[in-house]
Each structure stands twice: as C-alpha cells, then as structure tokens.
Amino acid sequence: MKAILFHQHGGPEVLKYTDAPEPMLRTGDVLVRVKACALNHLDLWVRRGLPNVPIPLPHIPGSDVAGEIAKIGADVTTIRVGQRVVLAPLVSCGKCPACLAGLDNHCRQATNLGYLVDGGCAEFVRAPEVNCLPYPENLNWEEAAAIPLVFQTAWHMLITRAELQPGEDILILGAGSGVGSAAIQIAKFFGARVITVAGSDEKLAKAKELGADQVINYKTQKIRDEVRRITNKRGVDIVFEHVGSVTWEDSLASLAPTGRLVTCGATTGYDAKVDLRFLFSRQLSLLGSYMGTKSELHAVLKLVATGKLKPIVDHVFPLAEAATAHAYLESSSQFGKVVLSV
Numbered sequence: 396m397k398a399i400l401f402h403q404h405g406g407p408e409v410l411k412y413t414d415a416p417e418p419m420l421r422t423g424d425v426l427v428r429v430k431a432c433a434l435n436h437l438d439l440w441v442r443r444g445l446p447n448v449p450i451p452l453p454h455i456p457g458s459d460v461a462g463e464i465a466k467i468g469a470d471v472t473t474i475r476v477g478q479r480v481v482l483a484p485l486v487s488c489g490k491c492p493a494c495l496a497g498l499d500n501h502c503r504q505a506t507n508l509g510y511l512v513d514g515g516c517a518e519f520v521r522a523p524e525v526n527c528l529p530y531p532e533n534l535n536w537e538e539a540a541a542i543p544l545v546f547q548t549a550w551h552m553l554i555t556r557a558e559l560q561p562g563e564d565i566l567i568l569g570a571g572s573g574v575g576s577a578a579i580q581i582a583k584f585f586g587a588r589v590i591t592v593a594g595s596d597e598k599l600a601k602a603k604e605l606g607a608d609q610v611i612n613y614k615t616q617k618i619r620d621e622v623r624r625i626t627n628k629r630g631v632d633i634v635f636e637h638v639g640s641v642t643w644e645d646s647l648a649s650l651a652p653t654g655r656l657v658t659c660g661a662t663t664g665y666d667a668k669v670d671l672r673f674l675f676s677r678q679l680s681l682l683g684s685y686m687g688t689k690s691e692l693h694a695v696l697k698l699v700a701t702g703k704l705k706p707i708v709d710h711v712f713p714l715a716e717a718a719t720a721h722a723y724l725e726s727s728s729q730f731g732k733v734v735l736s737v
C-alpha cells in the first residue's frame with residue numbers, strides 16, 4: 396500500500412510518500428480503507444520526536460480516520476465489510492479497571508492511532524473493532540475525519556472536567572485551532588457565553604459565525620483587559636487552555652473567583668508559573684484533561700449527525716502532500732482542520 400512514512404524524526408521533509416506493507420489483521424481488529432485522515436498538533440510532536448517517548452520507526456502518523464471497512468478479523472461481530480466508519484483515535488487495552496469503567500483515556504496502556512502504533516496516513520490502517528464509530532451520513536469523508544480527536548478532547552475538557560453550566564462565561568483560546576473551533580460550538584450548545592481569542596480579524600469573523608459572542612484579537616488587544624471589560628471586571632467562569640506558556644498568565648488573570656482553568660496542551664511551551672496566593676484566595680481550580688472516552692465520542696457523533704455540531708475543514712491536501720500539509724499546520728494560518736485525502 397501507499398503510505399506516509401518517516402524513518403527519523405525532524406522537519407516536514409522527513410515525511411516520505413512511499414510503499415509500506417499492508418497491516419496484518421488480528422482476530423479482534425478491522426482493516427480500514429482510509430478515505431481521509433485529519434492532522435493534529437500531535438502529528439507534529441510525533442514527527443519531531445518527544446523526549447522519553449520511543450516512537451517505533453519507521454512510523455506511519457495520523458490519528459483521525461474516516462474510511463470503509465476492507466476486512467474484519469475472525470472475532471469481529473458488530474462491523475461488516477464495506478461499512479463506512481469514523482475511528483476513535485484512542486487505542487486502549489479494554490481489560491484494565493479504567494477501561495472497564497469506560498474511562499479508556501485513563502488506561503495506562505492507551506495510545507493513539509499514529510502515536511505508538513501506526514496511524515491513518517496510508518491507504519489502510521488497522522484498528523480494534525471497538526474503535527469503529529457510526530459514520531455521520533450528512534458529512535463527506537474529509538469532514539468526518541475532522542471530528543474525532545478535537546471534538547472528543549474539547550468535550551472531555553468542557554463537560555466532564557470543567558462541568559460547564561448554562562449561562563456561564565467561558566474564555567476559549569485559539570479560535571482557529573481544531574480544538575478551539577470544536578470548543579466554541581460545544582460551549583454554545585450547552586448555553587454558555589463564549590469569549591474567544593485569535594490572531595487575525597478574519598479568524599475572529601469566522602469564530603463569530605460559529606457562535607462566539609465576543610472576540611479578542613491578541614495581536615492588538617490584551618486578553619486579560621478585554622476579558623475584564625467584557626465581564627464587568629468579574630472574569631470568566633472557565634478558561635479553555637491549550638496554548639501554554641504564551642497565554643498562561645493572561646488565562647489565570649482572566650478567571651473569576653472560583654473559576655476553573657482546564658488545559659489539554661501546551662503548543663507554545665510548558666513552563667508556567669502560578670502565584671499560590673492568587674490560587675487559594677480566589678479559590679481557583681486548575682484542571683488537566685487528556686483526550687476523551689469512546690462513549691463521549693459517541694455522544695459527539697450523535698450531535699454531529701443531527702447538525703448540532705459541525706467539523707470545520709480549512710484545507711484538504713492529497714496524501715502524497717503530507718509534508719506540505721504539516722508545514723501549513725505549523726504556520727498556524729488555518730481556521731479549523733487540515734485534512735489529507737486518500
């Protein structure tokens with residue numbers, strides 16, 4: 396099969412469009428003929444290499460897959476050949492106490508497609524049967540591939556970790572990112588007032604189309620000052636963080652008393668300071684969040700299928716141009732998802 400493969404870590408140029416062996420099918424797995432694979436920042440980290448994370452080389456990246464079932468293993472009972480599916484990116488053991496409780500993102504053996512196992516930047520990918528999710532028939536392949544990782548992450552952050560309530564004020568950073576554009580829609584669906592941040596007026600206009608109530612251009616405005624102005628000096632109930640070092644101080648300073656900051660990433664760096672006096676006297680909560688559960692993704696897909704939530708595709712590249720697509724994602728000029736068409 397054709398695949399995007401890298402033999403060593405580095406810049407986008409290490410990604411090669413080449414021949415690779417078709418994945419071996421195990422009894423509980425399905426083989427998916429990939430139609431589209433969306434990119435995530437995780438793909439950039441995996442390609443560059445992470446300290447203490449031994450990514451098997453050569454490696455096929457890609458976590459977000461939509462496609463058609465090509466083959467099924469002998470023990471597969473709920474999926475048939477030819478069926479269209481969206482794949483849940485998180486591959487967990489299915490046997491540990493966390494998995495049995497439905498908390499597969501707490502599984503100690505969990506990884507993502509395209510992280511410690513080969514992913515979907517290829518004509519075929521192997522996945523466990525339980526990772527097959529119902530295909531939203533109102534979407535094309537590229538749109539379907541743009542859903543799983545970012546919507547599952549945003550849902551887990553807002554609903555499960557931060558326990559967002561109707562009427563609350565929320566500051567969402569990175570409106571143009573995949574996870575940001577998902578968070579705006581989820582927060583609006585649950586009745587929050589959304590203040591969002593981006594670096595261009597064009598992106599902010601698109602954020603408003605998605606439902607954002609107030610927008611801040613961080614290149615011309617100071618985030619914490621604008622939040623104070625918009626909220627009458629109170630601050631927001633929730634800050635949705637994934638940017639990291641560059642925005643951390645503004646994020647903390649934007650919280651109302653008893654506010655919650657929830658974070659799933661650190662795109663700009665992971666060094667952050669917390670003034671403990673501020674933390675305890677204002678009774679703030681700092682919440683970490685990682686991926687989401689398959690059952691949360693089932694909930695997301697129901698809302699996608701009825702048009703309540705929609706994936707935002709910025710640009711589609713052919714699989715062979717994965718290196719160009721990575722460079723484009725690294726430039727942060729997109730609004731929504733960058734997707735490879737296979």
Ligand SMILES: [Zn+2]
Pocket residue numbers: 487488489490491492493494495499502503504505
């Ligand atoms: Zn497990």
